[in-house]
Amino acid sequence: MHHFTYKNKMLYCENVPVQDVADQVGTPFYLYSTATLKRHFQAFETGFDGMDHLTCFAVKACSNIAILNIFGQMGGGADIVSGGELFRAMKAGIDPRKIIYSGVGKTRAEMREALYAGILMFNVESPQELDRLQEVAAELGTRAQVAFRINPDVDPKTHAYISTGLAENKFGVPVDEALQEYLRARDMENIEIVGVSCHIGSQLTQIAPFVEALRKVKGFIANLEQEGIGVKYLDLGGGVGIIYNDEEPPHPHDYAAAIRDELTGMECTLILEPGRVITGNAGILVTEVQYTKVNTGGEKDKRFVIIDAAMNDLTRPSLYGAYHEIIPVRESDETRHQVDIVGPICETGDFMARDRMMPETRQGDLLAIMSSGAYGFSMSSNYNSRPRAAEVLVSDECFQIIRYREEYETLLHGELLSVLD
Numbered sequence: 001m002h003h004f005t006y007k008n009k010m011l012y013c014e015n016v017p018v019q020d021v022a023d024q025v026g027t028p029f030y031l032y033s034t035a036t037l038k039r040h041f042q043a044f045e046t047g048f049d050g051m052d053h054l055t056c057f058a059v060k061a062c063s064n065i066a067i068l069n070i071f072g073q074m075g076g077g078a079d080i081v082s083g084g085e086l087f088r089a090m091k092a093g094i095d096p097r098k099i100i101y102s103g104v105g106k107t108r109a110e111m112r113e114a115l116y117a118g119i120l121m122f123n124v125e126s127p128q129e130l131d132r133l134q135e136v137a138a139e140l141g142t143r144a145q146v147a148f149r150i151n152p153d154v155d156p157k158t159h160a161y162i163s164t165g166l167a168e169n170k171f172g173v174p175v176d177e178a179l180q181e182y183l184r185a186r187d188m189e190n191i192e193i194v195g196v197s198c199h200i201g202s203q204l205t206q207i208a209p210f211v212e213a214l215r216k217v218k219g220f221i222a223n224l225e226q227e228g229i230g231v232k233y234l235d236l237g238g239g240v241g242i243i244y245n246d247e248e249p250p251h252p253h254d255y256a257a258a259i260r261d262e263l264t265g266m267e268c269t270l271i272l273e274p275g276r277v278i279t280g281n282a283g284i285l286v287t288e289v290q291y292t293k294v295n296t297g298g299e300k301d302k303r304f305v306i307i308d309a310a311m312n313d314l315t316r317p318s319l320y321g322a323y324h325e326i327i328p329v330r331e332s333d334e335t336r337h338q339v340d341i342v343g344p345i346c347e348t349g350d351f352m353a354r355d356r357m358m359p360e361t362r363q364g365d366l367l368a369i370m371s372s373g374a375y376g377f378s379m380s381s382n383y384n385s386r387p388r389a390a391e392v393l394v395s396d397e398c399f400q401i402i403r404y405r406e407e408y409e410t411l412l413h414g415e416l417l418s419v420l421d
């Protein structure tokens with residue numbers, strides 16, 4: 001459920017006409033619905049009612065501080081994967097005691113920053129990372145709270161690029177080697193073992209892989225206990241999928257129920273790191289049609305709709321061949337044609353949709369690229385020296401810019417002409 005609907009043939013975000021935002025902000029822009037963001041966060045949360053748990057929003061899915069702040073105010077924490085995300089989460093007012101740091105490549109500087117902030121837990125992904133964390137914590141005269149990220153070797157049955165829990169993926173420590181690492185960590189002066197973590201992938205549409213991974217992690221926790229190592233936190237990562245097209249992902253409540261069943265009798269605080277399922281369908285990318293054209297001469301005529309948003313703004317179609325529904329901002333029942341919807345970037349891979357049936361589309365029309373609230377703006381770049389899009393947040397009848405459209409000056413920020421011969 002989201003709050004992007006037609007009223008009198010015009011697309012609204014809650015009670016704001018999308019056209020009004022475009023008139024004031026220009027295109028392209030990301031548009032988020034506060035009611036949808038809150039609703040999705042709440043729906044996820046209530047599934048775990050009565051269980052000791054902490055929901056740490058995965059910052060990489062949608063990292064604008066205005067949005068992080070909403071989740072923070074609702075009691076949420078943050079799952080971060082870089083020093084930059086730590087900085088954002090702190091600026092957004094997230095309690096550092098609710099921040100989890102994941103990722104395979106943490107630098108010394110990033111470790112220092114996170115230790116200094118006093119985050120809840122580092123999810124350590126390799127033996128060398130553990131050694132480095134011990135060193136850095138010793139230098140600061142503090143102790144790092146850690147979990148190891150276990151790689152359970154479970155197939156999440158999702159796109160290969162966002163599968164993370166298979167033995168062949170770069171993530172985590174194999175179950176078989178993890179015990180040895182916990183024993184090593186136990187003897188380290190500046191390391192405190194507090195948890196076990198696991199995250200097997202993104203856009204999962206089935207519950208079974210989650211359960212399979214959880215069972216393996218549970219078995220592992222039992223092994224730890226035999227060695228006298230107890231853990232306070234069980235971090236199950238994120239990964240619950242959403243509907244882009246015809247997927248049938250589990251409802252967050254069914255996901256929660258499956259976990260609840262598996263966890264009966266366990267004493268840990270559960271940590272969850274949802275990203276996509278919270279923000280994915282709470283944001284759209286609004287773009288204006290620049291040109292339409294028909295290329296003849298091939299096997300069949302090919303229609304193109306050229307828009308002012310591109311793969312630098314929303315990279316998912318190019319990167320994963322991902323499907324995003326695209327609808328006109330002014331509802332139309334005109335004749336439908338098969339078109340490619342493409343951006344202005346000089347790459348054939350710069351498309352938002354291929355061979356898509358769309359009602360007759362004309363220069364100047366606004367289109368909404370749906371389900372763009374996760375891995376949309378946060379993956380955007382300046383490729384082709386395109387200033388990044390504005391981000392706008394709606395609440396009921398009001399809207400506010402939460403990130404200005406970049407200007408040309410921003411593109412050159414930090415860039416210098418050379419003084420060398």
Ligand SMILES: *Cc1c(COP(=O)(O)O)cnc(C)c1O
Pocket residue numbers: 058060061079081102103199201202203237238239240273274275276277374
């Ligand atoms: C990306 C990521 C998440 C969030 O994944 P979603 O599929 O967006 O829920 C959670 N935890 C970790 C460690 C991640 O890398």
